[in-house]
Amino acid sequence: MDIKEIQSLIKFVAKSGASEVKLEMEDIKITIKTGGEASETTIIQAAAPMATAPQMIAQAPVAQQAAPAPAAASANTEDDxxxxxxxxxxxxxxxxxxxxxxxxxxxxxxxxxxxxxxxxxxxxxxxxxxxxxxxxxxxxxxxxxxxxxxxxxxxxxxxxx
Missing domain, CATH: 2.40.50.100 (RNA polymerase II/Efflux pump adaptor protein, barrel-sandwich hybrid domain)
Known part of the structure; x- marks a missing residue:
């Protein structure tokens, strides 16, 4: 997630009227709190070495299942x-x-x-x-x-x- 995506997310949360949004991905955690005119953003980016190994094991079957899909998706993207x-x-x-x-x-x-x-x-x-x-x-x-x-x-x- 790059800085432009984060800025876009902050703007969207501010417009939506939500008071707090938490987003957790593989290597990044973002918490956006809004209250009135001021907004607070906390970004924590850390790659945990212990969590990396189990994630790779868990993702391996997903990659095998998804392998046939890109071939079909490439045919659809030409049409779409x-x-x-x-x-x-x-x-x-x-x-x-x-x-x-x-x-x-x-x-x-x-x-x-x-x-x-x-x-x-x-x-x-x-x-x-x-x-x-x-x-x-x-x-x-x-x-x-x-x-x-x-x-x-x-x-x-x-x-x-």
Whole structure:
């Protein structure tokens, strides 16, 4: 994670209204606390030699399972290269509908304009509306409803033409 990603994360947390966010990855821990106008950020980056060996063992089967996927993914990326990807700006639970009894924000084939809400992501009991950054037609929904999503995970493919 580089400094630009960290700065982007801090800005996003400040805009979201969340009071505290903790993010732990393999070699970095980030805690962002906001309160009023001041915000506090703590970044701890450490690589523990003891934790490295078990992680390598645990990751080996995952690498073997993922090996066939890149071959299939490379064929899809050639087809999908003309599309714009709408990605998740936060970690949370993805919902296609504003509530269970309402219709989905968008379907495959729907036309969206920049600024239109395409989904909501629930994070820490807050429902964040995710807006399209591009105008075009929804070609593919990449995430199932009510499933967890990661930061920067692709959600939709949009044909801008």
């Amino acid at each position: 290269s003309k599309y714009v990807t709408i990605k998740s700006p936060i970690i949370g639970t993805f919902y296609r509908k504003p509530s269970p009894d309402k219709p989905s924000f968008v379907e495959v084939g729907s036309t969206v304009n920049a600024g239109d809400t395409v989904c909501v992501i629930e994070a820490m009991k807050l429902f964040n509306e995710i807006e399209s950054e591009v105008s075009g037609k929804i070609v593919k929904v990449l995430v199932d409803d009510s499933s967890p999503v990661e930061f920067d995970q692709p959600l939709f493919l949009v044909d801008p033409s």
